Amino acid sequence: MNADGKKSPPRLTEDPGLKTGFRTVPLWLVFLFALVFCWGLVYANDHGGGFDSKVYQPYRDYAQLTGVQPPTNRCDELIREGAKVFSSNCESCHQATGMGSPVNHCPPLARSEWVDGHIGPNRTILLILYGGQGPISVLGRKYDPGSTVMPAFSQLTDREIAAVLSYVRNSWGNEADCVTPETVAEIHAKEKAVGWSGYRHAEELLEKSDKD
Numbered sequence: 001m002n003a004d005g006k007k008s009p010p011r012l013t014e015d016p017g018l019k020t021g022f023r024t025v026p027l028w029l030v031f032l033f034a035l036v037f038c039w040g041l042v043y044a045n046d047h048g049g050g051f052d053s054k055v056y057q058p059y060r061d062y063a064q065l066t067g068v069q070p071p072t073n074r075c076d077e078l079i080r081e082g083a084k085v086f087s088s089n090c091e092s093c094h095q096a097t098g099m100g101s102p103v104n105h106c107p108p109l110a111r112s113e114w115v116d117g118h119i120g121p122n123r124t125i126l127l128i129l130y131g132g133q134g135p136i137s138v139l140g141r142k143y144d145p146g147s148t149v150m151p152a153f154s155q156l157t158d159r160e161i162a163a164v165l166s167y168v169r170n171s172w173g174n175e176a177d178c179v180t181p182e183t184v185a186e187i188h189a190k191e192k193a194v195g196w197s198g199y200r201h202a203e204e205l206l207e208k209s210d211k212d
Contacts, residue, residue: 074178079170082166083171100138105144107136111139115165115169119176119211122208124168127200128152128164129153129161130198130199131150132150157181
């Protein structure tokens with residue numbers, strides 16, 4: 001009891017048997033963890049083919065191995081061929097990402113209304129066959145390359161044109177039907193019959209039906 005007449009709270013007595021500090025990990029436990037870790041490495045090396053390049057022979061890596069797998073349908077086959085055509089003829093301007101280049105006024109292909117959705121391929125077939133010139137609006141932005149033109153790729157076969165368009169229409173978030181070589185051949189024949197030549201302008205293309 002203190003001077004005010006109130007009882008003092010009871011004092012906690014320390015247990016002399018309780019001590020603070022650190023204890024070392026038992027040596028047997030260290031060896032157990034090391035043994036499990038080593039076993040995991042050996043198991044991954046024996047069963048994880050990705051660690052051994054020989055699993056892909058005669059190919060270099062997984063990407064190359066995937067590229068030679070048989071396609072499941074005609075569309076997949078065209079898309080695979082189109083990726084190579086795009087890399088050789090289009091990538092330098094439109095970029096591997098399909099985002100184009102504002103510096104040289106090259107419009108993007110990713111999500112472009114010219115290739116995405118349910119739009120037909122007729123206008124883009126003409127662009128590849130005859131090239132493009134003049135301003136064009138894509139995704140709400142106007143691209144005016146001035147004297148720079150999109151070159152004609154008349155050296156490509158109808159199948160190569162169908163392939164590269166199938167690739168573009170199904171890459172970078174685009175979702176559209178594949179283009180058949182027969183469709184390209186039909187458009188090609190019509191243009192030859194009319195006798196048109198020279199670059200195509202966006203206004204002229206928009207006046208044409210995008211599909212039959």
